[in-house]
Amino acid sequence: xxxxxxxxxxxxxxxxxxxxxxxxxxxxxxxxxxxxxxxxxxxxxxxxxxxxxxxxxxxxxxxxxxxxxxxxxxxxxxxxxxxxxxxxxxxxxxxxxxxxxxxxxxxxxxxxxxxxxxxxxxxxxxxxxxxxxxxxxxxxxxxxxxxxxxxxxxxxxxxxxxxxxxxxxxxxxxxxxxxxxxxxxxxxxxxxxxxxxxxxxxxxxxxxxxxxxxxxxxxxxxxxxxxxxxxxxx
Numbered sequence: 001x002x003x004x005x006x007x008x009x010x011x012x013x014x015x016x017x018x019x020x021x022x023x024x025x026x027x028x029x030x031x032x033x034x035x036x037x038x039x040x041x042x043x044x045x046x047x048x049x050x051x052x053x054x055x056x057x058x059x060x061x062x063x064x065x066x067x068x069x070x071x072x073x074x075x076x077x078x079x080x081x082x083x084x085x086x087x088x089x090x091x092x093x094x095x096x097x098x099x100x101x102x103x104x105x106x107x108x109x110x111x112x113x114x115x116x117x118x119x120x121x122x123x124x125x126x127x128x129x130x131x132x133x134x135x136x137x138x139x140x141x142x143x144x145x146x147x148x149x150x151x152x153x154x155x156x157x158x159x160x161x162x163x164x165x166x167x168x169x170x171x172x173x174x175x176x177x178x179x180x181x182x183x184x185x186x187x188x189x190x191x192x193x194x195x196x197x198x199x200x201x202x203x204x205x206x207x208x209x210x211x212x213x214x215x216x217x218x219x220x221x222x223x224x225x226x227x228x229x230x231x232x233x234x
Contacts, residue, residue, distance in 0.1 A: 022218065024125050025118030027157050028139045028148035034059050037066060037106035044069055044105055057138045057146055058109045064144040067109030074108060115140045118147055122218070126155050161219030163190040170195055170220075174213045178206050186227070193221030200228050 033051040035044055035058055047056060048071065055070035102108045116125050116137045125137060129152060139148040167190040176183045179201045187198040195214050201207075207227055214223040 022121060023118065024116055024120045024122065024139055024150050025148070027122065027154040028118065028150040029154065030148040032057065032138075032146060032149045034146060035069065035105045036060070037104065037109075039105040041074070041103050041108070044074065044108070055136065056105075057113065057149070058105045058111075059146055062143075063146060065113050065115055065138045065140050065146050067106075067111035068113045068138070069105050069109040073110060113138055115144075116150065117141075122155050122158060125150055129155075158218040159193055159221065161193075163193070166190045166193065166195065166217060166219050169217050170197075170214055173217070174210055178210050178213070179203075193219055194224065195220055195222070196224045196226065198226035202229075204229050 033047055033053060033056055035047060035056050037058055037060060039047075039058075044056065048054065055068055057065050058067040058069055060066050114128065114132050114134065114137060116128060116139055118139050118141070128137060129135070136149055136151040138146055139150055141147050167188045170190070171183070171188050175186045175188060175197070179186055182199070182201045185199045186201060187196075189196045189198070195217075197210065197214070204227060207225055210227075211223055211225070214220055
């Protein structure tokens, strides 16, 4: 039986208090299509088609995520539908052959599912996706229950931040922090997410630190510097 877990969609609303999304819970989609472990093959296909997704979290009776069923898990059903694989194929693709004979989500799913917590950083989620080569991650609470899903597209939303919003955060959290005595003389310009810092600072040895801090600001595409030492005329 196909089920759905619908929550208020919080996509893009959560912030760190200054307007910058920091955590998975800030950008995830909370309305998620799911299937239970007993969902039938055709119901899974139907849900994927209706929701226009290529994978679905599989949940148990408590709502805990126990696996993921994807189009790749289901395609062997068609691939081997009218074929009689030879011995070599049977040995090499035993897992696919088993899935070709499966009829429920519990039999088809990949388990355990790779998940992420809502309080994980966007960078952590991005690394997990890249490492596992997946397009999305179920988001689960401390009990393993599904609370949302985060996709590659969700993680990229931070790059839609307004340039002036990024500039204000850089001024407040980087320039004022690292160069308090020179904050009024440092120019912060942002264009299409590329930050440029210009002007004079008392200690140029802090420029590499500033570079790391600016790059950590959500939405920054790149950082460039035109910073010099103390202004001789100052």
